[in-house]
Amino acid sequence: xTNATRYRPKPIVLLIxxxxxxxxxxxxxxxGNSLRYxxxxxxxxxxxxxxxxxxxxxxxxxxxVCHKINASGRETGPDLSVIGGKFDRPHLIESLLExxxxxxxxxxxxxCVLNNGRIVSGVVKDRTEISISLIDVDGKIQILPxxxxxxxxxxxxxxxxxxxxxQLTPEQFTDLIAFLETCRNGKGTPGSQIAGGITxxxxxxIETVATGLTGCTxxxxxxxxxxxxxxxxxxxxxxxxxxxxxxxxxxxxxxAYWERGLIGVTIAPDFPRTPYIYVCYVAKQPYxxxxxxxxxxxxxxxxxxxxxxxxxxDDQRELGGKVPAGHQGGALHFGPDGKLYIAxxxxxxxxxxxxxxxxxxxLLRINADGSLPEDNPFxxxxxxxxxxxxxxxxxxxxxxxxxxxxxxMCINDIGGNKFExxxxxxxxxxxxxxxxxxxxxxxxxxxxxxxxxxxxxCGGDFVDRNSPWPDGxxxxxxFADYIHGWIQFLDPKRPHRSERFAxxxxxxxxxxxxxxxxxxxxxxxxxxxxxxxxxxxxxxxxISQ
Numbered sequence: 001x002t003n004a005t006r007y008r009p010k011p012i013v014l015l016i017x018x019x020x021x022x023x024x025x026x027x028x029x030x031x032g033n034s035l036r037y038x039x040x041x042x043x044x045x046x047x048x049x050x051x052x053x054x055x056x057x058x059x060x061x062x063x064x065v066c067h068k069i070n071a072s073g074r075e076t077g078p079d080l081s082v083i084g085g086k087f088d089r090p091h092l093i094e095s096l097l098e099x100x101x102x103x104x105x106x107x108x109x110x111x112c113v114l115n116n117g118r119i120v121s122g123v124v125k126d127r128t129e130i131s132i133s134l135i136d137v138d139g140k141i142q143i144l145p146x147x148x149x150x151x152x153x154x155x156x157x158x159x160x161x162x163x164x165x166x167q168l169t170p171e172q173f174t175d176l177i178a179f180l181e182t183c184r185n186g187k188g189t190p191g192s193q194i195a196g197g198i199t200x201x202x203x204x205x206i207e208t209v210a211t212g213l214t215g216c217t218x219x220x221x222x223x224x225x226x227x228x229x230x231x232x233x234x235x236x237x238x239x240x241x242x243x244x245x246x247x248x249x250x251x252x253x254x255x256a257y258w259e260r261g262l263i264g265v266t267i268a269p270d271f272p273r274t275p276y277i278y279v280c281y282v283a284k285q286p287y288x289x290x291x292x293x294x295x296x297x298x299x300x301x302x303x304x305x306x307x308x309x310x311x312x313x314d315d316q317r318e319l320g321g322k323v324p325a326g327h328q329g330g331a332l333h334f335g336p337d338g339k340l341y342i343a344x345x346x347x348x349x350x351x352x353x354x355x356x357x358x359x360x361x362x363l364l365r366i367n368a369d370g371s372l373p374e375d376n377p378f379x380x381x382x383x384x385x386x387x388x389x390x391x392x393x394x395x396x397x398x399x400x401x402x403x404x405x406x407x408x409m410c411i412n413d414i415g416g417n418k419f420e421x422x423x424x425x426x427x428x429x430x431x432x433x434x435x436x437x438x439x440x441x442x443x444x445x446x447x448x449x450x451x452x453x454x455x456x457x458c459g460g461d462f463v464d465r466n467s468p469w470p471d472g473x474x475x476x477x478x479f480a481d482y483i484h485g486w487i488q489f490l491d492p493k494r495p496h497r498s499e500r501f502a503x504x505x506x507x508x509x510x511x512x513x514x515x516x517x518x519x520x521x522x523x524x525x526x527x528x529x530x531x532x533x534x535x536x537x538x539x540x541x542x543i544s545q
Contacts, residue, residue, distance in 0.1 A: 038208060042089065042197065042207075042208070044170075046171075046196075047178060048181070050179075051175035051178045051179025051180070061168075065138065065139045066137075066139065068081070069183055083180055083183045084181040084183040085184030086537065088523060088537070089177060090523070090541065096176070097165060099158040107123050108156075109123065109154070109158065110123065110152065112134070113152075114144070121136070122135050130147075131144060132144055132146065132149075189526075191507045192527075194504060194506040198502060198504040198505055200502050200543065203470075204543055205544060206502075209244070209542050211538070211539045212536045214231045214537075215231055215233050216232070216524050217262065217510070219512050220512060221520060222267055223271065224272055225241070225516070226300070230279070232254075232256050232263065233261060233262070233529075234253065235252075235262070236265060236277075236302065250279070252304075254283065255282050256529050258326050260282035262279060263281060264331045265278070265332075266278050266333050269334050275297045277297050278310075278340060279293055280292050281293075282316075290330075292310045292332065292370075295307055310369070311366055313359050320349040321347040321349035324349070327345035327346055327395065328344070328347065329343040331397065333402060335407060340366050340368055341363060341400070343362075343364075343399075344397075346360045349361075350434035351434065357382070359386070359389070361395065362391065363392075363425065364389060372388050378428070390428075391429040391430070392431070393433050393436075393446075394413050396414040398458055399460045402462070408492060410422055410425070410460060412479055413457070415437060415457075418437045418453075419438030419451040420452050420457040421437075431445060432446070455484055458480050459478075459479065459508055459509065459512070461511055464517075467517045476491055480510075481508065485507070486505065487500075487511065488501060507525045507526070519542070519544070520542055520543075522539075523538055523539040525539065
């Protein structure tokens with residue numbers, strides 16, 4: 001992954017410090033091993049105390065020449081006092097390995113060519129009618145009269161040079177990351193306190209595929225190796241050849257507040273031969289409501305004019321709820337029967353989950369063209385579009401997945417105050433909400449096959465039976481928790497015991513297995529969209545053997 005080929009998202013606050021004439025460690029790695037440094041820092045916790053010493057080391061890194069942390073250091077670059085609270089470990093690692101990838105506006109390097117041929121570069125700190133002031137790599141201010149400047153331009157190259165990994169050992173690099181993770185204040189949002197290395201079973205590796213994602217909600221892996229990523233703000237992004245493409249595949253006019261927005265994506269069963277993608281989003285006009293639409297995708301772009309509305313949800317203003325913009329659900333996938341299944345949350349209203357005159361709190365089932373299957377379980381009892389209802393009594397079915405070998409469906413239902421649930425999808429099933437939560441002996445309701453103390457169960461998918469993964473993982477159901485930051489798996493035949501696969505993943509929101517066996521993991525690193533929402537803080541990781 002090189003700077004020449006990878007997309008650089010619009011600038012955000014990351015490290016742009018300078019390492020000046022560093023002393024090369026005798027144990028430093030050979031050049032070109034940045035991926036090794038990335039993986040070491042992703043999977044080892046590091047020592048924050050030693051990292052702090054490195055940050056303020058006057059002869060080795062000299063990071064504090066440009067950056068201030070809690071009033072110590074200088075201000076050539078951004079203040080990093082709370083950088084660990086803003087960005088997750090993949091972002092911090094990338095900012096050191098590829099410092100020119102993302103540079104905050106106001107801290108770009110300005111290059112000035114003077115009348116006498118001298119070239120001066122630095123960050124602009126002041127401008128007047130007759131001069132500009134640059135702070136250079138030594139933290140010194142240079143005042144340049146405008147009359148002496150022949151040429152002035154901004155550079156996309158950070159003051160901090162590439163190659164930090166050549167100056168430090170992997171252990172030192174990881175220590176520095178560990179220290180930056182500690183730079184935060186307050187308790188933060190749920191799950192944001194996760195820090196340290198990512199744990200994986202022996203034989204597996206993890207790498208960062210993309211950063212700078214905004215409010216990511218869901219992913220889908222295509223048979224030809226691409227990954228589609230939903231950004232809640234309405235853009236559908238594409239990862240191709242391991243690179244995040246600059247141009248979105250699609251931009252939709254969504255209501256993006258709290259949990260509303262672009263919240264689900266899937267593809268036609270024989271994609272790309274049938275070039276259809278399907279999305280679930282919350283439209284703003286004429287009122288907030290779910291829309292399930294189909295688009296035609298050509299190459300890496302979906303034609304917005306090709307939208308075919310398949311299903312239109314209810315006016316959320318009429319359904320109540322403590323936070324009506326919450327609990328939106330949004331996942332959608334094709335089942336082995338060729339039908340499209342859609343999960344819709346109950347928008348914190350509870351009671352609508354049991355009704356057959358609203359989509360809220362339901363799992364829906366429609367034909368690929370939007371028509372309604374006559375074998376749906378409530379086809380005779382319900383009327384109109386509500387004949388799409390396939391199961392009810394759900395709270396916030398954020399994700400679900402099918403096992404291709406036998407059609408088994410597992411549904412992740414985010415719980416209330418008691419339990420997170422994994423349920424087996426059953427036609428006509430009632431999962432109890434709000435009358436019941438967690439395990440139950442009530443014959444009216446389907447009891448979950450697995451539950452645990454309330455947190456936030458998110459991504460879920462099955463390992464294919466033909467996967468290159470070891471036998472013990474095949475056909476197992478993998479699921480993640482946003483708040484705990486782990487991935488676990490279970491055997492649906494013996495579901496009362498789950499095993500830990502990975503931990504240390506900050507704010508997981510979705511996961512999907514690709515055709516080549518890779519497990520893609522989407523990290524949101526942001527809570528709901530509100531007035532404190534941080535943009536461009538999400539990451540896509542890939543776990544492989």
